[in-house]
Amino acid sequence: MDINYSPLGFLISLFFIVTFLAPQVKSRAFYVFGDSLVDNGNNDYLVTTARADNYPYGIDYPTRRPTGRFSNGLNIPDIISEAIGMPSTLPYLSPQLTGENLLVGANFASAGIGILNDTGIQFKLYELGARRVLVTGTGAMGCAPAELAQHSRNGECYGALQTAAALFNPQLVNLIASVNAEIGQDVFVAANAYQMNMDYLTNPEQFGNYYSSLINLLVVLTV
Numbered sequence: 001m002d003i004n005y006s007p008l009g010f011l012i013s014l015f016f017i018v019t020f021l022a023p024q025v026k027s028r029a030f031y032v033f034g035d036s037l038v039d040n041g042n043n044d045y046l047v048t049t050a051r052a053d054n055y056p057y058g059i060d061y062p063t064r065r066p067t068g069r070f071s072n073g074l075n076i077p078d079i080i081s082e083a084i085g086m087p088s089t090l091p092y093l094s095p096q097l098t099g100e101n102l103l104v105g106a107n108f109a110s111a112g113i114g115i116l117n118d119t120g121i122q123f124k125l126y127e128l129g130a131r132r133v134l135v136t137g138t139g140a141m142g143c144a145p146a147e148l149a150q151h152s153r154n155g156e157c158y159g160a161l162q163t164a165a166a167l168f169n170p171q172l173v174n175l176i177a178s179v180n181a182e183i184g185q186d187v188f189v190a191a192n193a194y195q196m197n198m199d200y201l202t203n204p205e206q207f208g209n210y211y212s213s214l215i216n217l218l219v220v221l222t223v
Contacts (some may be wrong), residue, residue: 030105032077032089037136037193040107045093051156076191077107078095080134133188135176137169140197157201165194 032038036050044053051068052058060065060073068091068163069075078088089107090097141147142158142165151158169192189210200207 006021029103030077030084030089032105032107032109036070036109036110037092037139038075038077038107038109039070040075040109041091042090042093042107042110044068045091046110057125076136077109081105090175131187134191135172135188136191136193137172138165139193140201143197143201159189169194 001022032040036043036052039052041052043051052070053066053068055066056072057069058064058072061067061069070080072152079086086104089105090101092106092108131150140162142151142161144161147158147161148155173190176190179188180186
């Protein structure tokens with residue numbers, strides 16, 4: 001069954017990365033929840049068209065092969081795992097996620113998961129021990145390939161969705177500040193996914209060997 005993309009999930013795309021941390025001690029476990037922004041390959045094990053198991057996904061990953069990540073290389077959870085001295089989280093559906101591997105973390109993210117009322121259970125994670133939750137706003141939705149194909153003739157990002165992100169993200173930051181104030185500590189941390197997207201779209205040369213990769217991709221697409 002294909003995963004349905006709800007309008008709400010599309011316009012309000014946020015994900016939760018939950019790390020179980022004790023103050024001033026080494027990280028004990030790292031669990032990831034979210035959509036395609038943080039999916040490490042769960043959709044490879046699902047019957048869905050939302051897949052990242054073919055080229056050009058993974059062209060900048062160390063293996064140069066698709067990994068199920070909806071990116072050209074590492075994604076945000078990979079970078080966080082490296083920063084806290086842990087291996088990248090395995091997809092929850094991976095056959096390798098057994099025994100002690102499950103105790104140090106897992107990635108439950110799935111592309112197209114959307115935002116549903118019943119996902120509010122994630123807020124109970126704090127009661128279970130989660131002490132750091134990274135929350136991202138929407139990325140540059142108007143720059144997604146599907147939107148460019150439908151609405152852009154000159155490569156410019158689709159303005160309506162860019163505006164939606166610009167309206168939503170500041171409100172998310174305010175909400176996070178309010179929740180932290182209610183809790184009495186900075187449990188939730190906001191990440192500006194929109195600006196991250198725009199930085200590498202407008203200044204790609206700052207993020208690696210962009211031009212040669214782009215040329216290689218164009219050659220493949222035109223053959």
